[in-house]
Amino acid sequence: MSADWIKQFPGLSRLEAAVRDVLTTKSTVVAVPEGTVIFGPGKSPQNLLLLLQGRVRVQQVSEAGREIVLYRVEAGESCVLTTACLLAHEDYSAEGIAETNVRAVAIPRAVFDDLVSQSVTFRNFIFTAYSKRITDLFQVIEDIAFQRIDIRLAQKLVDLERGTGQIKATHQQMAAELGTAREVISRQLGEFQRRGWIRQSRGTIDLVDLAGLERLAALGAE
Amino acid sequence: MSADWIKQFPGLSRLEAAVRDVLTTKSTVVAVPEGTVIFGPGKSPQNLLLLLQGRVRVQQVSEAGREIVLYRVEAGESCVLTTACLLAHEDYSAEGIAETNVRAVAIPRAVFDDLVSQSVTFRNFIFTAYSKRITDLFQVIEDIAFQRIDIRLAQKLVDLERGTGQIKATHQQMAAELGTAREVISRQLGEFQRRGWIRQSRGTIDLVDLAGLERLAALGAE
DNA sequence: TTCAGGTTGGTGACATCGTTACTGAACCAC
DNA sequence: GTGGTTCAGTAACGATGTCACCAACCTGAA
Numbered sequence: 001m002s003a004d005w006i007k008q009f010p011g012l013s014r015l016e017a018a019v020r021d022v023l024t025t026k027s028t029v030v031a032v033p034e035g036t037v038i039f040g041p042g043k044s045p046q047n048l049l050l051l052l053q054g055r056v057r058v059q060q061v062s063e064a065g066r067e068i069v070l071y072r073v074e075a076g077e078s079c080v081l082t083t084a085c086l087l088a089h090e091d092y093s094a095e096g097i098a099e100t101n102v103r104a105v106a107i108p109r110a111v112f113d114d115l116v117s118q119s120v121t122f123r124n125f126i127f128t129a130y131s132k133r134i135t136d137l138f139q140v141i142e143d144i145a146f147q148r149i150d151i152r153l154a155q156k157l158v159d160l161e162r163g164t165g166q167i168k169a170t171h172q173q174m175a176a177e178l179g180t181a182r183e184v185i186s187r188q189l190g191e192f193q194r195r196g197w198i199r200q201s202r203g204t205i206d207l208v209d210l211a212g213l214e215r216l217a218a219l220g221a222e
Numbered sequence: 223m224s225a226d227w228i229k230q231f232p233g234l235s236r237l238e239a240a241v242r243d244v245l246t247t248k249s250t251v252v253a254v255p256e257g258t259v260i261f262g263p264g265k266s267p268q269n270l271l272l273l274l275q276g277r278v279r280v281q282q283v284s285e286a287g288r289e290i291v292l293y294r295v296e297a298g299e300s301c302v303l304t305t306a307c308l309l310a311h312e313d314y315s316a317e318g319i320a321e322t323n324v325r326a327v328a329i330p331r332a333v334f335d336d337l338v339s340q341s342v343t344f345r346n347f348i349f350t351a352y353s354k355r356i357t358d359l360f361q362v363i364e365d366i367a368f369q370r371i372d373i374r375l376a377q378k379l380v381d382l383e384r385g386t387g388q389i390k391a392t393h394q395q396m397a398a399e400l401g402t403a404r405e406v407i408s409r410q411l412g413e414f415q416r417r418g419w420i421r422q423s424r425g426t427i428d429l430v431d432l433a434g435l436e437r438l439a440a441l442g443a444e
Numbered sequence: 445t446t447c448a449g450g451t452t453g454g455t456g457a458c459a460t461c462g463t464t465a466c467t468g469a470a471c472c473a474c
Numbered sequence: 475g476t477g478g479t480t481c482a483g484t485a486a487c488g489a490t491g492t493c494a495c496c497a498a499c500c501t502g503a504a
Contacts, residue, residue, distance in 0.1 A: 060360055062368045072365070081356055087346060088353035093360055117339055124309060130352070131310035136317055137359050138282055141292070144366045145401035147282045148459065170481065179367035181462055183255055186482060201471055202481060370491065392452065403491055408453060414475065424452060 005029070005052055005105060008076050011125035020121040026111045032102040039082055040095030047106035048086065049079040054102030059176070060094050068144075068179030070094060071136040080129040083112060144179060147220050152178050153188050154216040157198070157207060167205045172206075227251070227274055227327060230298050233347035241341040248333045261304055262317030269328035270308065271301040276324030279343040282316050290366075290401030292316060293358040302351040307333060312337070366401060369442050374400050375410050376438040379429060380422070389427045396427075 006012050006020065015023065029052070032038065038056060039045040049056075056073040058081075073079055073096075085092050086109055107115070115122045143152055156177050160167050169177075171185045177184075189205065192198045196207055197212040207213060228234050228242065233262075235270065237245065251274070260278060261267040261383055271278075278295040281305075295301055295318075307314050308331055329337070336345045378399050382389050391399075393407045411427065414420045419434040420427055429435060 058365075060364055062364055064368065066368050068363065068367050070360075070371050080269065082357060084349045084352035087349035090350075090353045090357070092357065093364075113345065115343065116345060117342070120339070123335065123338060127306045127309035128312075130306035131312045134306060134356075135312070135314065137356075137363070138292075141290065141359070141363055141366065141401075142282055142284055142315075144363065145282075146286065146288050152377075172481080179363075181485085182482085183463080184461065186484085187461095190483080200482085394452080404453080405492080406490065407454085408455085409490095412454080424454090 001010045008052060009125070010076075011128060012121065014143070015121050016119055018062055019115060019122065022055060022118070023107070023115060023122075024109065027105050027107045027201060030104055030106045032098045032104065034101050036098045036102075038079070038096040038098060039085075039092070041091060041093055044085055044091055044121075045079070045082045045096075046086075047075075047108055048083050048112045050105040051077055051079075051109070052103040052105065053076050054098060054100040054104075056096050056102060058094055058096045066179070067176035068140075069177045071133060072099070073134065078126075078129050080126060081133050083126070086145075087113070149180060149184060150188050151216060151220040153185065154192075154213045155220060157192075157205065158210065158213050158217050161207050161210070165207050165210070167207070168203060169205065170203055227272075230271060230274060230355075231304045231347070232298075233350060234343065236344050238341055241344065244333065244340070245329070245337060245344075249327050249329045250288060252326055252328045254320045254326065256320055256323050258320045258324075260301070260318040260320060261307075261314070263313060263315055266307055266313055267301070267304045267318075268308075269330055270305050270334045271295075271303075272274060272327040272329070273297050273299055274325040274327065276320060276322040276326075278318050280316055280318045288401070289398035291399045292362055293355060294321070300348075300351050302348060303355050309335070319320070365442075370404060371406060372410050372413070373438060373442040375407065376414075376435045377442060380432065380435050380439050381412075381426065383429050383432070387432070388430050389429070390425060391427065392425055430434065 005017065006024070012020075012023075030049075032054075034054075037043070038049070041061075046185045049072055053075050055075070056072065056079060057069060058071055058079075059067050059069045061067050080098060082092070082096070084090075090136045116126060153174070156174070157167060160169070160177075171189065172182045174189075189198065189200060192213070193200055195209075195212060197207070197209045199208055200206070225397075228237065228246070234242075234245075234265045238428075252271075254276070260271070263283075273295055275297050277297070278291055278297065278301060279291060281289050281291045283289050301318060304314070304318070306312075338348060375396070378396070379389060382391070382399075393411065394404045394444070396411075397404045411420065411422060412434070415422055417431075417432045417434065420429055422428070
């Protein structure tokens with residue numbers, strides 16, 4: 001198996017040669033189709049995943065069925081919060097879903113433990129990833145608790161637009177992004193449309209005045 | 223220095239003898255007076271703390287000055303989320319405050335790294351602690367996003383009462399516990415008092431019908 | 445003691461957000 | 475096309491957050 005993929009992870013570039021060999025020979029590259037539930041309540045992951053291609057959405061689902069997106073794992077990042085669960089034999093209440101087709105390196109539990117033990121570089125890689133995720137969670141908490149919904153929605157629209165100027169999502173899905181209700185999204189998007197910032201059609205939102213959205217989004221970053 | 227303190231941490235009881243020696247000889251027991259800011263924005267901790275006595279409150283403070291309590295570290299637990307920051311050289315936006323006088327074992331960064339490297343038991347201890355904290359954060363997110371404020375307040379009152387039947391806190395402090403506004407707390411506590419569950423006086427809340435509060439709190443756990 | 449100023453708590457009015465209930469439009473499978 | 479399903483719009487109302495203000499209380503200093 002080619003070890004080229006290590007280049008995609010800057011934190012691993014200085015990995016000691018011996019450790020690099022362990023990592024490449026004892027891990028496998030897996031393909032995960034879009035929509036797959038990678039981990040979830042009652043389904044703890046068996047491997048640490050390093051994403052080569054695609055995107056994983058991690059979200060919390062309440063007992064009443066309401067959802068909120070916690071963060072996304074992009075190519076070049078790792079599903080590292082799951083390793084705590086992986087090593088502690090505990091279930092999370094969060095779930096991870098492949099938002100696109102995903103290619104990833106799967107590192108088995110025992111190999112992960114071995115790498116953490118042997119390589120200071122790998123340890124730094126892991127703990128840096130932890131730090132980023134925890135910071136993300138703190139931001140989510142701060143936003144839910146203290147930020148106005150129109151600002152959060154504008155930020156999310158700007159965030160989810162990936163150069164296309166368009167977002168493929170229903171109002172229900174946008175509500176799940178922010179942990180709010182569909183009706184709230186409908187009202188806010190209606191207001192954005194009246195202001196000429198977006199155009200809507202069933203299942204898609206066109207961002208026609210990104211600058212307008214960004215001005216509103218920026219109010220939350222003062 | 224006595225190594226008796228290790229007995230207070232069940233996860234460390236099976237520690238290999240050599241590793242145990244490293245841990246006890248290279249760490250120090252420190253005393254932290256009540257009210258000390260142990261870590262915070264711009265003040266990353268230099269040590270991993272294992273709490274022997276006392277309690278540390280970890281809270282998020284927004285730029286607008288509003289606060290929300292994330293979790294508490296009790297005796298027998300560790301300030302483990304800070305280790306990610308400690309190893310990643312990153313600052314958190316959260317801060318940790320000694321809520322009582324605290325005695326703790328301080329493990330320097332280099333020693334921590336060494337222990338993680340050498341001991342599978344220590345690794346499990348650390349990752350289990352991570353898992354618990356992250357689960358706590360998920361719960362906070364779910365509560366803020368989806369739970370009614372009266373239920374959250376009842377839960378918090380039951381949680382903060384430590385056998386005394388009394389809570390020493392202002393309405394403002396209770397608001398910071400839940401990330402809401404003082405006025406909301408005043409209204410809810412007024413309602414609880416009308417129902418005969420509590421009595422209030424300046425700076426203190428007496429829980430006179432704990433069962434009543436628990437019934438309301440239990441509605442959130444269905 | 446008395447007064448000034450800060451802290452704490454109570455309250456009304458209003459804005460924002462969430463919930464409920466219902467409607468119709470758009471889409472899909474047959 | 476027909477019928478069922480998904481998606482979006484909206485009104486009414488309840489719950490929560492914000493703003494403004496006041497009263498009660500505490501503390502320290504004149």
